[in-house]
Amino acid sequence: MQIIVEGWRFICHSYCVANQFQLLEMLVKRSYPVGNRPRGQIELFHRDMPYIDAAWETKFSLFDRPNETLLRSINSPAVNQSADVTLRMYCPWDFSASSSAATWVFAATEWGIVTSSVLQGMGVKSIAQTPVNSEAKIITPSAWSKAGLIRSGVEGDRIAVVPLGVDPQIYYPLSGDRRQLLRQSFGWSNYFIFLNIGGQTDRKGIRPLLKAFAAVVDKYPDARLVLKGSELLYPSRDEIAEASRVVLNDAERARVLPRLIYTGSQLSFAQIAEFYQAADVYVSPYLAEGFNLPVLEAAACGLPIICTEGGPTDDFTRSDFAQRIESKFTAVTIEGETLFILAPEWEHLTDLMRRAIEQPAIAAKARVAGPGFVAENFTWRRAVDRLLEVILPYKKQEKIDLSTFEPIIL
Structure with missing residues (x-):
């Protein structure tokens, strides 16, 4: 199972933070199944997309050295490479079909609608002028954000809510x-x-x-x-x-x-x-x-x-x-x-x-309730499990018609 992620890395923008932690979690080879396949079967590629503002470029390391090395070690896909899924984690949003079998776009709305500045970045006056309701589907992190997309004209069944998470190895209470x-x-x-x-x-x-x-x-x-x-x-x-x-x-x-x-x-x-x-x-x-x-x-x-x-x-x-x-x-x-x-x-x-x-x-x-609740429900591990369940296409097993079988009499 191949996934191509197109997105931002190595700055503190919210899209970039989510992308980096998701990438690190997807690199972990889990043995349990997601959908109907083990997490360990994922082959990951990353294509760096240009920042909106060139001044955002930074050499500052946000992670410790092992995780920074892991992020930089992800292979880049070939120019026209196809995969099972392409996931886009950047702005302006691009809802056009990719060369992959499925295309998903991470999109978050803050102001209760898709704002004119976002639309301007995409070169349109309305979200309806994009292929949002016919090609790619959307990952959004909250019910509030989903409501804003729907209010702007996105069909609700094209949107999946996948919350973000935390890394409990970084964020935890001190004694x-x-x-x-x-x-x-x-x-x-x-x-x-x-x-x-x-x-x-x-x-x-x-x-x-x-x-x-x-x-x-x-x-x-x-x-x-x-x-x-x-x-x-x-x-x-x-x-x-x-x-x-x-x-x-x-x-x-x-x-x-x-x-x-x-x-x-x-x-x-x-x-x-x-x-x-x-x-x-x-x-x-x-x-x-x-x-x-x-x-x-x-x-x-x-x-x-x-x-x-x-x-x-x-x-x-x-x-x-x-x-x-x-x-x-x-x-x-x-x-x-x-x-x-x-x-x-x-x-x-x-x-x-x-x-x-x-x-x-x-x-x-x-001090007790918060860390416990987050660890149970909102780690990056749980977030990526949910993400993969949503974006990975898989064939459902056909239902067997038992009426075609004759009973065996012993």
Whole structure:
């Protein structure tokens, strides 16, 4: 069974992260069957596709050396090589038929529809102008994302929801002593740390987060907000500055800015995991997401979660380790385009953040429940099992008509 993956590698873009972890898992020779064949029968090829922005190119190693070596050792397919499946993990989406027997495209919608910028990248004005409903089929990571594709004109039976996962060898809770040493190395020992990781854009919720944090530190001045962005992909530092200018008054900025810790440096996955392991709460008041993988990674590391209600994180969070921010499904017009968001109530977010400080039992419960739930349901092993069940064509065994057989009388 041959699979050709066309996609991105070696940067921290969400499509790239998913692609790399899926590749590593597909390289593992599992003996148990997926569909009707062992995982070990897969022959994998990878074709690197150009990044949308040439400036994204980086030489930074995201994995440890053995996994980096494995990723770079995958053979490239010949120009016109065919396979059983071609899986595309990049943008702009390409729904045209490949030379393989089946073609699948990874596509995620954040804004409740396929946006005009995505369509522009594909060179069309509507998703209906592509072969999306006649050739390739779609893998999408959440029910929210699937709904956005359907709202834009994709036939629902052409879409399969396959959630993302985590590597429990990277994302796991630290023991008490090791965690305290890590917090000490970060200079966090005397503070209560709220953490958010990702491009600090408006759709990620930076504005309600700053507004709520301003109210929290008015009562709890030892709280700190740690933001990890990626300057390679998004100008997060500028977004944070603009958000603080728009939503905070002078007094609030005076409280927030000295208590804000930001880094936009490129870090390996293991280094990012240390942020989760050392923090006290992960908070994500997002407006629009396709999946929101950092929430899942944080839960795997034992952090209590505060995240927006009604979106993709509903698929993989539970009340014993996550608290959901009340939100309102809202249509908004941005540059003449109607988009759909989940507007989180920043007052409720403030209450949840304060409660996380005041009730240590929340963290104690999440430290056990989150990693256990993720390990059982949302590892990359389980994600790739589901992926392969969806994308690998296989012949169903024909049903035998027993009426054609005469009984044997002994």
